[in-house]
Amino acid sequence: MTNHVIILPLIVNLLFSIILMFFWRNINFQKLFSVIGNAIGLGVAIYVFTHVYQNGTQVVEAGNWEAPFGIVFVGDMLAATLVLLTAISGLAVSIFSSISVINARLRFGYFSVFQFLLLGLNGAFLTGDIFNLYVWFEIIIISSFVLISIGGEKNQLEGAVKYFALNFFASMIFLTALGVLYGLAGTLNMADLAGKVQSIENRTLVDVCAVLFLVGFGIKSAIFPLYFWLPASYHTPPSAVSAIFAGLLTKVGVYALIRVFSMIFEIDVFLQNLLIGLGILTIFSGGIGALTHTNIRKVFSYLIICHIGFMIGGLGLFTKVALTGVVFYLIHDIIVKTNLFLIAGVIYRIKATTNMNKIGGLYANYPKLSLLMAIPLFSLVGVPPLSGFWPKLSLILASFSEAQYWYFGALIFGSFITLFIIARLWSKAFWKDQPEFKRERKFIYFYELRPFQKLQFIMPIMLLTFVSLYIGFGANHIQELSVRIAEEITNKDLYIKAVLNP
Amino acid sequence: MELLLAIITGLLYAAGIYMIMRRSIVKLILGIVLLGNGVNLLIFLLGRITKGEPPIISDSDKILEGIFADPIPQALILTAIVISFGLQSFAIILVKRAYKVLKTDDLDQLNTTDEDS
Amino acid sequence: MKTIILKTASNYLLPVLLLFSVFILLRGHYLPGGGFVGGLVAAIAFVLDAFANGLQNTKQVLKIHPGFFMPVGLAIAFLSAISPILFADLPLMTGLWAHEPVPVLGKIGSALFFDTGVYLVVIGAALTIIFTISESA
Numbered sequence: 001m002t003n004h005v006i007i008l009p010l011i012v013n014l015l016f017s018i019i020l021m022f023f024w025r026n027i028n029f030q031k032l033f034s035v036i037g038n039a040i041g042l043g044v045a046i047y048v049f050t051h052v053y054q055n056g057t058q059v060v061e062a063g064n065w066e067a068p069f070g071i072v073f074v075g076d077m078l079a080a081t082l083v084l085l086t087a088i089s090g091l092a093v094s095i096f097s098s099i100s101v102i103n104a105r106l107r108f109g110y111f112s113v114f115q116f117l118l119l120g121l122n123g124a125f126l127t128g129d130i131f132n133l134y135v136w137f138e139i140i141i142i143s144s145f146v147l148i149s150i151g152g153e154k155n156q157l158e159g160a161v162k163y164f165a166l167n168f169f170a171s172m173i174f175l176t177a178l179g180v181l182y183g184l185a186g187t188l189n190m191a192d193l194a195g196k197v198q199s200i201e202n203r204t205l206v207d208v209c210a211v212l213f214l215v216g217f218g219i220k221s222a223i224f225p226l227y228f229w230l231p232a233s234y235h236t237p238p239s240a241v242s243a244i245f246a247g248l249l250t251k252v253g254v255y256a257l258i259r260v261f262s263m264i265f266e267i268d269v270f271l272q273n274l275l276i277g278l279g280i281l282t283i284f285s286g287g288i289g290a291l292t293h294t295n296i297r298k299v300f301s302y303l304i305i306c307h308i309g310f311m312i313g314g315l316g317l318f319t320k321v322a323l324t325g326v327v328f329y330l331i332h333d334i335i336v337k338t339n340l341f342l343i344a345g346v347i348y349r350i351k352a353t354t355n356m357n358k359i360g361g362l363y364a365n366y367p368k369l370s371l372l373m374a375i376p377l378f379s380l381v382g383v384p385p386l387s388g389f390w391p392k393l394s395l396i397l398a399s400f401s402e403a404q405y406w407y408f409g410a411l412i413f414g415s416f417i418t419l420f421i422i423a424r425l426w427s428k429a430f431w432k433d434q435p436e437f438k439r440e441r442k443f444i445y446f447y448e449l450r451p452f453q454k455l456q457f458i459m460p461i462m463l464l465t466f467v468s469l470y471i472g473f474g475a476n477h478i479q480e481l482s483v484r485i486a487e488e489i490t491n492k493d494l495y496i497k498a499v500l501n502p
Numbered sequence: 503m504e505l506l507l508a509i510i511t512g513l514l515y516a517a518g519i520y521m522i523m524r525r526s527i528v529k530l531i532l533g534i535v536l537l538g539n540g541v542n543l544l545i546f547l548l549g550r551i552t553k554g555e556p557p558i559i560s561d562s563d564k565i566l567e568g569i570f571a572d573p574i575p576q577a578l579i580l581t582a583i584v585i586s587f588g589l590q591s592f593a594i595i596l597v598k599r600a601y602k603v604l605k606t607d608d609l610d611q612l613n614t615t616d617e618d619s
Numbered sequence: 620m621k622t623i624i625l626k627t628a629s630n631y632l633l634p635v636l637l638l639f640s641v642f643i644l645l646r647g648h649y650l651p652g653g654g655f656v657g658g659l660v661a662a663i664a665f666v667l668d669a670f671a672n673g674l675q676n677t678k679q680v681l682k683i684h685p686g687f688f689m690p691v692g693l694a695i696a697f698l699s700a701i702s703p704i705l706f707a708d709l710p711l712m713t714g715l716w717a718h719e720p721v722p723v724l725g726k727i728g729s730a731l732f733f734d735t736g737v738y739l740v741v742i743g744a745a746l747t748i749i750f751t752i753s754e755s756a
Binding site: 131135138141142145146149152153154155157158160161162164165168169172175176178179180182183188 | 522527530534537538541544545547548549550574575578581582585588589592593596597599600603604609612614
């Protein structure tokens, strides 16, 4: 009996994107089926997660070709967790897009492409072959190009050009690195590479290759100094699209960095200093960038960059405690960042703008909604016992015990600046009185919506907030999970054994 | 042969990156195309060039015999070509749309996304 | 570019090229060829027709919107990819082969259906792209 469990998420995503393509013109059908598809996807992801949690790393050899020769799909704990988080964010965003994205955009096959994006993400997490990773990355970026440019407004197209140019360039660098790696090691299977790269004599070329991977994934995960495309493009598409981008697209870069630098390349002193240095600079540039802006979505874009720095620095430390923190932070960050952009979408629907200076009085008008929004905002800051607090604790402990005081300082700085920015946002958008309000014509405001439509706006936020609260209050479960994942990352023999001797 | 290919690969990379850094969007696309070709050539070169048979098993044999070319780089290049075919055609349509809406092909003029609104 | 030579030639070339594309598709499993190349040849056949007789005429020849080929092709490829899971309890995309060879086609396997799916997707995608570009020009 072969075990197909871990490829089920891919099959569900592909199946639903094909079904949605057949009903290209029927938007109401697409809305319904997209939500159903993502709900089934979530169910399957939970099943995959529990299966991997109970039975350990699962391997599927596509086409029944044996491991180092064929393409393998590997579901270890890290991959299964990320697939689960993708499914949660995917469900939330698909509910949110069915109401917030206008029909003129949905007519261009929005939901079908959205399923392809999720397919690419799941594939990237599950694959055990580095060239296959490239292919999934391309599926992700092609889908994201379509999603970011759908609608064709002025600043959207401009953002799309910038996003396209840098992401395509990143793919080319990734492909170059792949070519060099294949030339050196003669294999593409990650488990096989783990053993073979160690025995290559030409260490300089291996280092060059490692840095090429760092640059390629660095552009995708928006680390310093390669992040400029992110704040130029993430605020331009509809909020639902930015939400899925913010939650998952940069994180898949971080995932790839974790995978490549734990499996294939050893983190030596040079790489350690490089990663920690980049992490510190990313925290600083993201935090300071966020201070200078007043558009809420732009502020959140810079905060994405700032918090990527936490994870990159933690990866650089590469101790078990640090990796626990990184994984926990990844789990927390995917949910919270998706939620933040959904919140920005709701604020836009209420006020017709996302400029902090032009809005106010949210708390006075919508007290319950504001309290709901407060939870993810303060989870992001890391107010104990909400979800952002626990991973920072691990990261700070690790940086202290490794005597990386600069990184320690940057972590504190990043947390403070996040606190300051969120407090400023709270006081400006929620507590301040509404400044002069000009009612825009032809804009459907939030209070004009029917109750069911309001629910469609609020439900995804409630879902994600609930998950955030679980991560915060059930932190011992997540911590256990993160420790287990960190163990699997540091002890790569488990992965190699699962792939090469099934 | 290898030296020649290495030089051509380097030239394609240099030309591609130079074109990407120009201000015109059309040149950006040309640069992307050149860079893509450079990468494909690099993979081809790093897969070791052998003067041998193509890796196709003839009807009379069961396995490959003699010197044959490594099929994997070719498969990789084919995949990469297919992907870049899709990306480049998307890019051309995107740039055309962008030119129609923005009425400029100068990248320096593209700064509305940096304004704070 | 409506020259009489191209127009006359394309009337004969369209069926010949389409037949050739199917030939390339079918020989693809053990010899050079396959769904992608075959699909491109078929797409080129239609593009040549569009050059000679105009886009509207080609659309009438096609009858359905080329975009419709994509989901059909994807569905065929998808079904052939998961058929080993459904019927033989083997991993995704394992080749399943019929025991008896079929005349003309030779041995039939799930790989042929996968390639047919690719063929249709490539025709659909290439024609959609080219038609979109030439319509907005």
